[in-house]
Amino acid sequence: MSLFNPALRAKRIFELNKMKIVSPSWYCARTKPKHEHIAAANLRKNLNLEVFHPRLRIERATRRGVMRVSEPLFPCYIFFRCIIEEKLIEVQRTNGVNTVVHFARRIPKIADAVIEELKECFEGEETMTVEDRLSPGDEVVVVDGVFRGMRAFVLRVMPARKRVQVLLDVLGRPTPAEVDENSVVNETNTVATLVPVLAAPTAKNLAVVGVG
Numbered sequence: 001m002s003l004f005n006p007a008l009r010a011k012r013i014f015e016l017n018k019m020k021i022v023s024p025s026w027y028c029a030r031t032k033p034k035h036e037h038i039a040a041a042n043l044r045k046n047l048n049l050e051v052f053h054p055r056l057r058i059e060r061a062t063r064r065g066v067m068r069v070s071e072p073l074f075p076c077y078i079f080f081r082c083i084i085e086e087k088l089i090e091v092q093r094t095n096g097v098n099t100v101v102h103f104a105r106r107i108p109k110i111a112d113a114v115i116e117e118l119k120e121c122f123e124g125e126e127t128m129t130v131e132d133r134l135s136p137g138d139e140v141v142v143v144d145g146v147f148r149g150m151r152a153f154v155l156r157v158m159p160a161r162k163r164v165q166v167l168l169d170v171l172g173r174p175t176p177a178e179v180d181e182n183s184v185v186n187e188t189n190t191v192a193t194l195v196p197v198l199a200a201p202t203a204k205n206l207a208v209v210g211v212g
Contacts, residue, residue, distance in 0.1 A: 043091065052080075057069070079110060088107070
């Protein structure tokens with residue numbers, strides 16, 4: 001008879017729910033600008049959480065010459081794994097973290113498969129080295145030589161000669177010129193465009209959690 005008692009049945013359901021094993025999941029945190037590494041380090045050290053913060057090492061021409069720089073694959077975003085009900089407030093109060101990505105009151109999980117796919121490209125969370133490539137149509141700024149400071153568009157890339165043909169605006173007239181590939185800074189490339197094979201499917205998968 002007790003099986004049909006509403007009060008006992010509700011109590012039994014409550015007890016069964018309490019017995020369910022809650023496993024940690026991956027979530028996304030938005031960080032303060034240029035604070036990805038700080039937020040990641042604090043989540044690891046202070047909360048003992050598993051954190052994934054993919055980075056790229058890029059050799060590129062800058063206004064100060066060719067430099068090697070390290071940049072996050074997803075600027076202002078890092079991934080962390082936890083039981084969110086237990087760690088949400090602490091994560092949000094962590095130095096470097098702006099907020100946990102959410103929609104209204106829902107905090108979406110990131111599928112383990114998405115993180116694993118990324119991790120395969122960043123073995124041991126080592127920084128991935130990529131080449132900053134120029135392509136026809138890219139907008140660039142000349143940082144060295146007689147055309148220094150001028151904007152131009154790439155017409156042709158000549159990797160064997162390490163030269164680039166660009167289209168300059170000289171005295172109001174479109175003028176083609178040939179310059180050293182290290183004398184121009186790409187104005188249109190973002191980190192994501194440097195690794196399209198990796199970034200394209202990943203961005204699609206992450207769209208559901210608001211990473212843009």
